[in-house]
Amino acid sequence: MRRMKLVAIGNGMAGIRTLEELLRVAPDLYEITVFGAEPHPNYNRILLSPVLAGEQRFEAIVLNDFRWYADHGITLHPGSKVTCVDRQARVVVSADGRQESYDRLLFATGSVPIRPPIPGTDLPGVLTFRDIADTQAMIEAAARHKDAVVIGGGLLGLEAANGLLARGMNVTVIHLAPWLMERQLDATAAALLQTSLEQRGLRFLLNTQAREIVADDAGRVGAVRLNDGAEVPAALVVLAVGIRPNDELARACGLHCERGIVVDDTMMTYDPRIYAVGECISHRGISYGLVAPLFEQAKVCANHLGHLGFARYTGSTVSTKLKVTGIDIFSAGHLGGDDGADEITLLDRGGAVYKKLVLKADRLIGSVLFGDTADSSWYSRLVKDETPIGELRGRLILGQPALGSSGHQGEQNAAALPDDFEVCGCNGVCKGTIVRAIKEKGLFTLDDVRKHTKASSSCGSCTGLVEQLLASVVGGAYQPRSASQTPVCECTDYTHEEVRRAIRDHELLSIPEALRFLEWRTPNGCATCRPALNYYLLCAWPGTYRDDPQSRLVNERAHANIQRDGTYSVVPRIYGGVTTPAQLRQIAEVAEKYAVPTVKITGGQRIDLLGVRKEDLPRVWADLGMPSGFAYGKSVRTVKTCVGSEWCRFGVQDSTRMGIELEQGLDRVWTPHKVKLGVSGCPRNCAESTIKDVGVVGVDSGWEIYVGGNGGTKAEVAQFLAKVALPAEAMEYTGAFLQLYREEARYLDRTSHWIHRVGLDYVKRRIVADAEGRKALYARLTEAQRDVPDPWALRVARRDPEFETISARDRYPSERNRNESMAESLPAR
Ligand SMILES: Cc1cc2nc3c(=O)[nH]c(=O)nc-3n(C[C@H](O)[C@H](O)[C@H](O)COP(=O)(O)OP(=O)(O)OC[C@H]3O[C@@H](n4cnc5c(N)ncnc54)[C@H](O)[C@@H]3O)c2cc1C
Ligand code: SF4
DSSP: OOOEEEEEEOOSHHHHHHHHHHHHHOTTSEEEEEEESSSSOEEOGGGHHHHHTTSSOGGGGEEEOHHHHHHTTOEEEETOOEEEEETTTTEEEETTSOEEEOSEEEEOOOEEEOOOSSTTTTSTTEEEOSSHHHHHHHHHHHHHOSEEEEEOOSHHHHHHHHHHHHTTOEEEEEOSSSSTTTTTOOHHHHHHHHHHHHHHTOEEEOSOOEEEEEEOTTSSEEEEEETTSOEEEOSEEEEOSOEEEOOHHHHHTTOOEESEEEEOTTSBOSSTTEEEOGGGEEETTBOOOSHHHHHHHHHHHHHHHTTOOOOOOOOOOOEEEOOOTTOOEEEEEOOSOSTTOEEEEEEETTTTEEEEEEEETTEEEEEEEESOOTTHHHHHHHHHHTOBOGGGHHHHTTOGGGGOOOSSHHHHHHHHSOTTOEEETTTTEEHHHHHHHHHHHTOOSHHHHHHHHOTTSSSOTTHHHHHHHHHHHHGGGOOOOOGGGOBSSTTOSOBHHHHHHHHHHTTOOSHHHHHHHTTOSSSSOOTTHHHHHHHHHHHHSTTTSOOOGGGSOHHHHHTSEEOTTSOEEEOBOOGGGOOOHHHHHHHHHHHHHTTOSEEEEOTTSOEEEEEEOGGGHHHHHHHHTOOBOOTTSSBEEEEEEOOGGGTOSSOOSOHHHHHHHHHHHHTTOBOSSOEEEEEESSTTOTTOGGGSSEEEEEETTEEEEEEOOBOSSSOBOOEEEEEESSHHHHHHHHHHHHHHHHHHSOTTOOHHHHHHHHOHHHHHIIIIIOHHHHHHHHHHHHHHHTTOOOHHHHHHHHTOTTOOEEOHHHHOHHHHHHHHHHHHTOOOO
């Protein structure tokens, strides 16, 4: 039987996605021919930004190579632009003289960049940012010239500017609106974004109009003249002021177009033989410029081209993520400001975290996230599904984890997602596809999933979710990458050990220096590598390296632990758990003064003031007049003690004194992960020392030292390291052990994980057998601790303005009441 002939005009993301869907539902229905004006196979246009920034290579962004077309019997004409469609004869004609008849025609011609109506946009050196050719031209220009101007501070303009900056250019962004990305962000999020980008070196002229692009003496672009007559030098100008549907060819052949080719809910144009998808269409008056809606259209279009005839496209809720590595920003749905819309906001200027949720009629209708986008998929889903918020409202701003559940929460969340949930936005891969591939092809590793589904193989932001899916499907059989070869993160191929060695051997003294020397793929690292680098530098160069608060995790930035309701907990240092009436009175007064809702004795024998508002933190610290307990840090936290021989009938050693001395000796020491210690006065072990990172147990003839214990999710009993006679020796062994851990463990390794990897024998060799080495390690620990100030005292003295928080509680008194009653009913920790 003769197959029908389908011709696609446009070899881009929407067109080829439609063909992929069509091959799935009706593989034998058509003989398919594709015309593509670009000379390349179908590639991931989204990833041109990382290519420009030097984070990806061109070859890596190809979605379907030439062989794919051949394998599926598709005739591709690359570099062949269709110039005419004869609808009566049902023939298309291309600029290079080809003719092809069709039974069905698919328009997928994308869009074209808008050129602002100012003189000079046709000068050499003035580019747009749309395809591989543009990107290549920008890369070449960046290699030869210094000054660039990007006109347009939207998503595309900022990604272009960031890429050119990464290639060493001085970049100025000229933007007409009062703030950046004004269509996706509100003024607050945009201000945080602008600050982050300025810190990287970008320059912005907002509320500013370019009047003319001026040529230099050689007839190339030389400057951009502004409305006030000022000139910004520019050897490269990128126009990024917007796009418009590429419907010129459709108009020329008489198809009905408005702003784009008009289609109905089946993606059919006014001509029943012609369909259209992608950025070139106008559906219910809307043209979309992001891939997620285009992929939905592709599915519906394939359903009708494949003669199934039941799917309908009714429009999309779009969400946006800026692809500038190291800046987490997300926006979905409405920005607020409408009549009847409520807003819940949380702003932590110091921590550079902002969240805004827009609600209307018990539904979430939009969200803007800056700095912490972990819950973006969840908010997106709530918006898309129009889920009633009801009871969730009080905790909504705190994200999905605040809803409860513990333990394997990630896997449970991943398992609960619907099959059509899009996990990988870059490649449009849904959960169902990943799970099917894992099951049917027997996949066990992240690399396998990447190879078979393309999920997580592009920008990598969905890697965590893909890993959770793997774990939820294959359980214990999930094989994470071998830890010894695991790079620090997606920004580099170097392992933790290699990075630490380079920092030491090549005397790298700052994060930018380390990134440059190690040829990091991203200009500024990411949320995974920056805290690790900050720690490695701190550990390698105590006293020389200046701690970078912006590279710390959120609790460490605030010097307090954020709680479910957005308030903080304050735990002052109480050495060895021994306090005084005066200290207790002071704590009680502070608790009353700041209406602290819960005062709790912790598992580590400290006092926790729970429910302190962020803006009160510096005053609370000042009024307490006690050092920080570091309960929030990857650092030495507490030394738990029993009463010991001073009071206890069974005690054989003074564990309390030992605990106090240990805690004083280890105070303010940063470590790869949290470290807890315990000291017991006899083997009855009332301080539970043998589930601590370091446990010291008194015996008749001295002290036994145990290491690598852990009381967490997976309890680990500490292993015997050594027996010593004197308290000073116990101090030296403990300090040396922790310094070895500090110097050799990977960031976020607990002591137990590290010992599992290197072996207890190794630790014994370094600490017990090598007395010289032990003393040297201990000396380095003491050196590292010297001159480290108490962070609370420092903040109090500096009067930091960053502890200014506008929360839902401030804005909405009713929310405040609800949150307070929630806090009262919180279970004890
Ligand atoms: C730098 C950049 C970054 C982006 N980042 C994101 C992002 O982070 N997230 C997101 O969702 N979206 C992003 N986008 C947008 C996304 O890439 C587009 O929405 C998507 O590519 C549109 O798909 P399309 O098939 O409609 O058009 P295209 O992918 O542009 O494909 C259209 C193709 O048709 C060809 N064509 C046009 N006319 C003819 C003709 N007459 N004959 C033959 N061929 C023709 C064109 O050459 C082109 O190859 C980005 C876009 C760019 C440029
Ligand atoms: S561990 Fe021994 S010394 Fe300490 S309280 Fe218990 S019994 Fe007493």
